[in-house]
Amino acid sequence: MKKSGVLILASVLLLSSCASSQIGGAMTGANLGGVLGSAIGGILGGPRGADIGTVVGVIGGGAVGAAATAPKDSHRSDKGSCSNRDDESYGVEVRNVQFYDANNNQTLDAGETATLVMEIYNETDKMLYNITPQIACNNKRVRISAPATIMNLEPGCGVRYRAVITAPRKLKYQEAIFSIGFKGITVRKFSVATSR
Known part of the structure; x- marks a missing residue:
């Protein structure tokens, strides 16, 4: 017992x-x-x-x-989460995201080409180099123009960035959610209604 x-x-x-x-x-x-x-x-x-x-x-x-x-x-330490402070993506802010489409209905229609415009600001106190915004959409059939690299961005300054979006000919009624980020870190999400 x-x-x-x-x-x-x-x-x-x-x-x-x-x-x-x-x-x-x-x-x-x-x-x-x-x-x-x-x-x-x-x-x-x-x-x-x-x-x-x-x-x-x-x-x-x-x-x-x-x-x-x-x-x-x-057993891993959190060193990876702290190292983002030295990364170029830290301190970059996306503001004033706007969607412009051909017929101005604020909807991404099937087969339509539209533009996503945003302002990218350097919120740090040092110059940032080679900033490449990465834009992705939850609908894999929506095409987004190739990213352009911002060569340098002075502290406290911003630039206007534009991406061209092309919808497929067959598009379901749903919401297209665009993720805007830098080096794999999502900074902002923006949604647009879609129609056939």
Whole structure:
């Protein structure tokens, strides 16, 4: 009775700190560690040795099992999120996004060519070089002109940027959502209604 109570208590204490994805590995490690610890403790120290070996085996096996099944990303530091401050995309702001279409109905019609105009500002205190806005749409059939690179942008200054958008001939009634960003970081989203 004491042996099973110790085993249950050790399992509860060990598994209380594990994430749900690690429980299986910790449980398997604890079971194997308990069996091996009990066998080795029984050989070396009799009944008391078996109990102590079980506890040590459960704790050690559970820790090894939890570590073996831990997600790979859980051990990474947050250095990547801090490094964006030195990146050219940090401090770039997109303002006054406007949509101009041929018939001025503020809707992207099937087969229509329209223009997306925005202002890009440097909000840092240093000169930024080679800024390339990346514009994407949730509808993969909507074509967007190739991005142009802004060679340099002085601190506190802005430039006007234009992208040409071409809708496919067959277009569903939905909303086209445009994401505007720099080097994979989305800065602004803009939506336009579509029609056939």
